[in-house]
Amino acid sequence: MNEEPPWMPALLGALAVMYVGYELNRRRTRLRRIFSTFDREESVIAETLEGLVVSGRLKPYFPGQPAGQA
Amino acid sequence: MHEEGHHAETTSDLTLNEVPIEIDLRARDIEDGVDPSRQRFHIFLIDTGWNTGVSKAVRSHLPLMARFAKDDQLFVLSPEMSVEVLRQAPDLIGHDPIILVYDLIKPPGKTRSYRGFHLNLGLMRHPEQALARFQEFVRFLTTHRTALDLDLAVRRKLHSQGFQGMIKILREASNELL
Numbered sequence: 001m002n003e004e005p006p007w008m009p010a011l012l013g014a015l016a017v018m019y020v021g022y023e024l025n026r027r028r029t030r031l032r033r034i035f036s037t038f039d040r041e042e043s044v045i046a047e048t049l050e051g052l053v054v055s056g057r058l059k060p061y062f063p064g065q066p067a068g069q070a
Numbered sequence: 071m072h073e074e075g076h077h078a079e080t081t082s083d084l085t086l087n088e089v090p091i092e093i094d095l096r097a098r099d100i101e102d103g104v105d106p107s108r109q110r111f112h113i114f115l116i117d118t119g120w121n122t123g124v125s126k127a128v129r130s131h132l133p134l135m136a137r138f139a140k141d142d143q144l145f146v147l148s149p150e151m152s153v154e155v156l157r158q159a160p161d162l163i164g165h166d167p168i169i170l171v172y173d174l175i176k177p178p179g180k181t182r183s184y185r186g187f188h189l190n191l192g193l194m195r196h197p198e199q200a201l202a203r204f205q206e207f208v209r210f211l212t213t214h215r216t217a218l219d220l221d222l223a224v225r226r227k228l229h230s231q232g233f234q235g236m237i238k239i240l241r242e243a244s245n246e247l248l
Contacts, residue, residue, distance in 0.1 A: 024236060034194070034203060037187040037224050044158045046095040046172065046185070049114055052151055053093045060091070061115075061146045063133035 097176040097185055104216040110174055111142040117167040118152040120192060127197035128167045138208050165190035177219040184221045
């Protein structure tokens with residue numbers, strides 16, 4: 001009467017596999033949001049950055065220099 | 071005489087500081103292999119100051135990053151400049167501090183117009199988590215400086231694709247549970 005149905009281990013196994021799949025997918029999506037490649041669509045940013053450097057407002061950073069100051 | 075020398079030195083310093091820096095962020099095709107002693111990346115830190123904890127942690131480790139990336143150029147934007155840049159890309163507002171890396175080398179045979187990659191540290195809640203990702207990123211930049219196809223390397227290593235990536239994610243998940 002108290003015996004578990006024969007399909008119970010298979011169901012639990014399937015749920016475990018589904019959970020691992022879900023978790024992998026969730027973590028990979030998060031990683032893609034944190035580290036991402038970019039292409040042409042961000043060329044507007046590139047133009048702004050080039051403009052800041054060429055105008056002399058933004059200069060290369062060297063260790064020992066306070067961050068955020070040219 | 072001494073004053074004149076001092077004046078000449080000051081003038082020369084001023085001249086050096088005033089020389090505009092040439093910069094071209096476009097990726098180029100290369101015919102030979104990647105020369106490890108040549109510049110590969112232009113690196114920019116964009117930080118408006120939304121995420122103060124993460125911002126502080128990242129800024130305190132910038133000298134270290136600059137030493138690891140000594141063959142490349144690192145630029146640190148002020149909060150005002152960061153706002154100016156993010157106004158051009160509003161989707162990235164709130165993702166900062168962002169480390170934006172322009173790759174000077176175009177991956178061979180790619181039709182996609184890859185330009186580089188970025189690390190959105192502002193998406194991390196805790197400074198410790200952000201530092202761990204920052205370290206991983208610096209390790210990636212240092213170990214893959216001579217890779218021809220960085221686009222592929224980013225997907226394999228940083229996005230943890232493939233079987234090895236799956237193992238890495240599961241290991242991280244189990245470490246979090248312990």
